[in-house]
Amino acid sequence: MNKEDYKQIAEKHSPNSKTPLNCLKAFVSGGAVCALGQGIFNLYSLLNVSAEDAKLLCSCTLIFIGIVFTALHLYEKLAKFAGAGTLVPITGFANSMAASAIEFKSEGLITGLGAKIFIICGPVIAYGVFASALYGVVVLIFK
DSSP: OOHHHHHHHHHHHSOOOOHHHHHHHHHHHHHHHHHHHHHHHHHHHHTTOOHHHHHHHHHHHHHHHHHHHHHTTHHHHHHHHHGGGGGOHHHHHHHHHHHHHHHHGGGOIIIIIIHHTTTTHHHHHHHHHHHHHHHHHHHHHHO
16 A cells, blocks of 8 residues: 555545634633633622732632632533633643642652642743743843
């Protein structure tokens, strides 16, 4: 079998791409998470919380919601529907940390939870710190 025959067989048996639908689902669901965040911020603002504190409380609330959804196995159902829309940074990050913690909790607090909680998030944190330091150097040089 040559490459062309293989390619024809693979295309024949591959499912059709649902890219436009997947993009629409991701856009709408990611937007819904952001709208929820704005609603939470507005709610805290209505309670006479300062804008700075409302931002902090909004972030904490979204993280809490992401962790609760992960613990109740609702986040994975949402992810199956929404796809990339669940990767909104704050809730997606909370999900990845909580999922790692839940998965390895049976191995103990130190070797399970403590060691594995950053298995997914560790590289993200390291990259964030490196990128922010690099940005600081660039700003320092060009200012």
